[in-house]
Each structure stands twice: as structure tokens, then as C-alpha cells.
Amino acid sequence: MKITKVETIRVDEFFHVLWVRIHTDNGLIGLGETWYLPRAVSSVIHEMYAPMLIGKDPMDREALWSAMFGNVEGFGYAGAELRALSAVDTALWDLAGQAVKRPIYDMLGGRCRDRVKIYNTVGSYGEIQDNEFEQRDPVGFLQNLLDDGITIVKAYYMGPYAAASGGNFISRKDIREALAPLAKQRKALGDQIEIAHDGGGQWQLAPAMTITQAMDEYDILWQEEMIRPINVETHLKLAEVTKAPICAAERLITKWHFREFIERGAAEIVMPDLIWTGGITETKKIAALAETYQTPVAPHDWTGPVNVFACAHISMSCPNVMVQETNRAYYRGWYDRFVEPNITIKDGFLFAPEGPGLGTRLKKSVLDRSDVHVETTTEAREWNWPGFIDPGQKTPHWYSPEVPAKGAKRGVPPAPARKSP
Ligand SMILES: [Mg+2]
Structure with missing residues (x-):
């Protein structure tokens, strides 16, 4: 099971709420949520977490949590970064539960x-x-x-x-x-x-x-x-x-x-x-x-x-x-x-x-609302902690959007390949 798309969804009526949906190649959709400054949270997700997640196995929740946290903990972390991580983590658990057909x-x-x-x-x-x-x-x-x-x-x-x-x-x-x-x-x-x-x-x-x-x-x-x-x-x-x-x-x-x-x-x-x-x-x-x-x-x-x-x-x-x-x-x-x-x-x-999973779904009608705002990420990118020296590159770098996840040497190593549900 691989992550193929990450969406953030918000509506003007409840302007502090942000939902996250994580899609996989076997058609499952995991749902997460957070609250407060949703545009800031959405930016964190689409700028950093979503590109890190594309192509990854959502069953590897601990490794993904650590990889995402590792890229934000240097700034005190208790802000939009952690609200974003909370929403993403919830969606990953929802996916894991659906994959094994059990409640979380x-x-x-x-x-x-x-x-x-x-x-x-x-x-x-x-x-x-x-x-x-x-x-x-x-x-x-x-x-x-x-x-x-x-x-x-x-x-x-x-x-x-x-x-x-x-x-x-x-x-x-x-x-x-x-x-x-x-x-x-x-x-x-x-x-x-x-x-x-x-x-x-x-x-x-x-x-x-x-x-x-x-x-x-x-x-x-x-x-x-x-x-x-x-x-x-x-x-x-x-x-x-x-x-x-x-x-x-x-x-x-x-x-x-x-x-x-x-x-x-x-x-x-x-x-x-x-x-x-x-x-x-x-x-x-x-x-x-x-x-x-x-x-x-x-x-x-x-x-x-x-x-x-x-x-x-x-x-x-x-x-x-x-x-x-x-x-x-x-x-x-x-x-x-x-x-x-x-x-x-x-x-x-x-x-x-x-x-299975959380036991609830976002209604389809939410996406048809006139006040809905949806942002989507489908492309993988590798992120590294600022100043990290790539042993292969020998030069410090910050953000390399051109490096695809597949075969990338930098950042947290991908989990070993295995058959997931
Ligand atoms: Mg209180």
C-alpha cells in the first residue's frame, strides 16, 4: 500500500477546522482533522509532510511520525507543524485500520x-x-x-x-x-x-x-x-x-x-x-x-x-x-x-x-459546498533538516524540490520493502 495523494479541505463556515485526507494506491482514504489557523497548517502539510508521504507505506506510522517531527522540531515545534502532524497521523491510523479491517x-x-x-x-x-x-x-x-x-x-x-x-x-x-x-x-x-x-x-x-x-x-x-x-x-x-x-x-x-x-x-x-x-x-x-x-x-x-x-x-x-x-x-x-x-x-x-479505522468518513457533500477550499499534493519530494550534509553531495543544502523520493539518499531512509495489507 502506497500513499498517492494528500488533500486538505476546509470550509468558510467553520473557518478554524481543517480536514486531511490521505489516498492510497488500493483506493483507501484516511481522514484526519485539526483546528486553528487552517491555512498555516495546510501550508505545512503541502510544503513538507505531503511530499514526504507520497510513495510511502502508511502502515509505517512510527517511522513517518519521526521523520516528519524530525524536520520541524528545531523551531520549538508546538505550532502549525504539530497540528499538521496530528491531523496527518490520525489519517494514517485511519488507513491502517481500514487496511486490516479493524477499528483503531x-x-x-x-x-x-x-x-x-x-x-x-x-x-x-x-x-x-x-x-x-x-x-x-x-x-x-x-x-x-x-x-x-x-x-x-x-x-x-x-x-x-x-x-x-x-x-x-x-x-x-x-x-x-x-x-x-x-x-x-x-x-x-x-x-x-x-x-x-x-x-x-x-x-x-x-x-x-x-x-x-x-x-x-x-x-x-x-x-x-x-x-x-x-x-x-x-x-x-x-x-x-x-x-x-x-x-x-x-x-x-x-x-x-x-x-x-x-x-x-x-x-x-x-x-x-x-x-x-x-x-x-x-x-x-x-x-x-x-x-x-x-x-x-x-x-x-x-x-x-x-x-x-x-x-x-x-x-x-x-x-x-x-x-x-x-x-x-x-x-x-x-x-x-x-x-x-x-x-x-x-x-x-x-x-x-x-x-474499520476511525469508523467515520467525510461526507461527499462537503466537497460540493460553495465555501469549500481543497488543496492537493501528488508529487514526492525529499526533505532534510536544514544544514544536513548529504554524504553523497558533500555540500549543505536546505530544500531540494527536484530530488524525487524514489532512490533518494537523503533524509530518513525509507522503511524496508514488505508486503503490506
Ligand atoms: Mg481547557
Whole structure:
């Protein structure tokens, strides 16, 4: 099986979402996704990764991941390069699963469970306007989630106050005001619902400490990104004064970012975002690393219909998955306009996808939309790390677009030839 074409697809309506489709010579199409600055991500894919992939065997996921990462890691890498790699990696896993006719979770070690408990992140789309609902009627909103079978919610009580002070200061009066809805929710619903809190990385340490201590009386499930994950010591200081577990999350990119936070206990709950942190390949490793420190994982999902499928395979196959994030405004509001089938979520659980690979496909109708933008690469080119000296050429070179993949001596050697499914 050889890769013949790499496509990136985006639509103006959801202007941050980018889909990647990887085609092979046996007619299979693998699907991946990422989110944020899709034109920058698309440039990375078509300038570098796609030409590296053409002619390669998609079964060699580890070697391909390492080859792509090796060409971008010199610049700090946590940007469009890693979002692009995440989307491509997901598409390669989808192809591998389709090739052996098994769901991806079977290739990751099989199922630890056939459904995973979900929590709902507050979001809005179309008729589901949960942000407005929560503001207008905080108790009614949670009751509505409970009626839906959803018993865990993640909320953002402090957002406007962080914006007002730049995250540098919070008064006691503001805290009381900000937490008034939470106080009402707990009083009315008691322990019928679990409430997690996301600070969006908006605070400095001192106000974050004040806020988390004030919230402790409401038995918060976790405190996520009250501060940005750029300093392990500040996380440990926050954990010291906070009753709720500290969650380090979607801003950590690759196992190398997560490592120190996990090892030193600065991430008491680990929340990788699969389509930002390095795809299925990397998320499985982050979960295994967390497992060695007896730390649970809660896959992050906030973006598009393919990520939630990819996360589902991680959630089914990793023993230490605690709960899966979902957004009902999205999976009910717009996902089924883009993929078929849609993810199955009911009674507060997400069910294992069925069928080979990811278990979903991009709908054909997406390509017929008037606001669609498709870019395609079909030509192989070799890439090398800048400054690499080609032993054959004896001269440093940067990018040699004229060198075809076949027979090329530079870059990562191609995997040994073998019969692939
Ligand atoms: Mg978050």
C-alpha cells in the first residue's frame, strides 16, 4: 500500500477546522482533522509532510511520525507543524485500520471498555445555545444536562473577570459575584452533578490561588489551566493550596511537554488534545506515561467531528482514561452535516465506534459546498533538516524540490520493502 495523494479541505463556515485526507494506491482514504489557523497548517502539510508521504507505506506510522517531527522540531515545534502532524497521523491510523479491517482501538491493544463516561463542555451552535442557557438559568441548565443523562459538566465561571484585570487581580467581591451561579447550582442539585472548572490559562498564580481556594467549598472535580502550563513549580504551588486536583491540558504539546508535569505531579489529571499534541501515536504514549505515575487521562475535545472519533479510540483502549470531553451543541448541532456516521453518545456515555479505522468518513457533500477550499499534493519530494550534509553531495543544502523520493539518499531512509495489507 502506497500513499498517492494528500488533500486538505476546509470550509468558510467553520473557518478554524481543517480536514486531511490521505489516498492510497488500493483506493483507501484516511481522514484526519485539526483546528486553528487552517491555512498555516495546510501550508505545512503541502510544503513538507505531503511530499514526504507520497510513495510511502502508511502502515509505517512510527517511522513517518519521526521523520516528519524530525524536520520541524528545531523551531520549538508546538505550532502549525504539530497540528499538521496530528491531523496527518490520525489519517494514517485511519488507513491502517481500514487496511486490516479493524477499528483503531483494536490496533492500540483492544478495548478496555466499550463505552466511556462523558462530560459536557458548555458550548453553543444553532438551536443549542447552552452558553446563554447557563447564564440565564444556571440551575435549569444543569438540570437539563441531568435530564439528558449527563452527570458531569465543565464550566468557565471566571472568564469575564480575568479579561477585566488581565488575570492579575481578583477581589473578594468579584469572586462572590462570579461564583454566585455555582453556589446556586450546588445548593439546588447537591452531588447529583460533578462540576469541573476551566480557567483557560488566563490567571497569574496569586489570583489563581485565591480563586481555587474559594471554589474548594463547592467540591470541584478538577481545576484546569487556572495558570498557563509553562512552569511546573507554579502548578505545584497551586496544587499545594487547592483541594481539587490540578489538570494540565490542551496547551501541552507532545510527550516531551507532558513529561515533567506528569513526573513531578504538576498534572494530577492529564488532558491531551489529540489533534494538537501529535495525533493518536502521541496521545497513546502520553496516556502510558501518565499511567506509570498512576494519573488518569481525560481526552480533550472541543473542535470537530473527527477528533471525537479519534479520542474515542484512545478512550476505549487506554486503561487509565477517566472521562471523555464532548460538546452537545456540536455533536448534535453540526457534526452530522460533515461526517457519516456521527458519534454515538447517549445516557452520558460515548460508545465505541464500529467499523474499520476511525469508523467515520467525510461526507461527499462537503466537497460540493460553495465555501469549500481543497488543496492537493501528488508529487514526492525529499526533505532534510536544514544544514544536513548529504554524504553523497558533500555540500549543505536546505530544500531540494527536484530530488524525487524514489532512490533518494537523503533524509530518513525509507522503511524496508514488505508486503503490506
Ligand atoms: Mg481547557
